Amino acid sequence: AQTVTQSQPEMSVQEAETVTLSCTYDTSESNYYLFWYKQPPSRQMILVIRQEAYKQQNATENRFSVNFQKAAKSFSLKISDSQLGDTAMYFCAFMNLQSGNTPLVFGKGTRLSVIA
Amino acid sequence: GAGVSQSPRYKVAKRGQDVALRCDPISGHVSLFWYQQALGQGPEFLTYFQNEAQLDKSGLPSDRFFAERPEGSVSTLKIQRTQQEDSAVYLCASSLGGTLGDEQYFGPGTRLTVT
Numbered sequence: 001a002q003t004v005t006q007s008q009p010e011m012s013v014q015e016a017e018t019v020t021l022s023c024t025y026d027t028s029e030s031n032y033y034l035f036w037y038k039q040p041p042s043r044q045m046i047l048v049i050r051q052e053a054y055k056q057q058n059a060t061e062n063r064f065s066v067n068f069q070k071a072a073k074s075f076s077l078k079i080s081d082s083q084l085g086d087t088a089m090y091f092c093a094f095m096n097l098q099s100g101n102t103p104l105v106f107g108k109g110t111r112l113s114v115i116a
Numbered sequence: 117g118a119g120v121s122q123s124p125r126y127k128v129a130k131r132g133q134d135v136a137l138r139c140d141p142i143s144g145h146v147s148l149f150w151y152q153q154a155l156g157q158g159p160e161f162l163t164y165f166q167n168e169a170q171l172d173k174s175g176l177p178s179d180r181f182f183a184e185r186p187e188g189s190v191s192t193l194k195i196q197r198t199q200q201e202d203s204a205v206y207l208c209a210s211s212l213g214g215t216l217g218d219e220q221y222f223g224p225g226t227r228l229t230v231t
Contacts, residue, residue, distance in 0.1 A: 004158075033217040037222075042224070043205065043224050043225050044222060044223070044224045044225075045159075045207065045209075045222035046222075047219055047220075050217075050219070052217070091158050091159075093158075095217060097216045097217055102164075103149055103151075103161035103164055103172070103175070104149075104151075104159070104161070104209075104220060105161070106158030106159050106160070107158050108156075108157055108158050109156075109157070109158050
């Protein structure tokens with residue numbers, strides 16, 4: 001079974017600064033995706049960024065980028081130029097691709113507060 | 117644009133009551149997932165449908181939980197004889213289902229409080 005660990009329950013960052021959220025995972029699978037989801041106080045979960053395990057290049061989406069270290073099973077999220085709207089819970093998630101469409105396995109989340 | 121919708125948004129049930137939670141996925145999405153999110157936790161998988169077929173129900177915590185998707189679109193999660201430990205947010209997600217690793221689009225969830 002896969003597990004996802006987010007060791008930072010809460011973090012804060014000044015507006016316009018950079019923050020990195022940590023995530024580690026455990027799996028024996030070789031073919032999988034990793035995700036970061038954002039859940040604002042309104043509760044709707046939104047995909048932030050996705051990384052395919054077979055790709056060595058780190059995914060980037062505007063101000064969001066990841067540092068994917070496959071051997072270390074680490075998948076951190078970097079948010080640059082933090083904005084007040086980035087305040088939310090952030091969940092790291094794992095999807096096994098060995099057997100069709102499979103459910104996401106989530107970490108416990110990191111609550112990020114962006115301070116003006 | 118229509119996203120995933122869920123109803124009701126909030127439900128208060130007395131212990132022992134039955135509840136039914138509804139999910140309307142994005143039109144044309146083949147795959148539908150139910151997750152349970154306890155307070156302060158990440159979502160945990162309950163069950164998965166591909167069209168009307170329930171392919172995985174390994175996450176359902178007890179036989180009091182039942183899900184269906186009879187016509188391959190709308191899904192209902194039913195909880196019988198609710199218990200206090202059932203209090204959580206129930207999230208529904210859908211995906212196109214055509215390729216591996218499809219993005220899952222989440223609904224706003226139903227917050228269930230059992231008193």
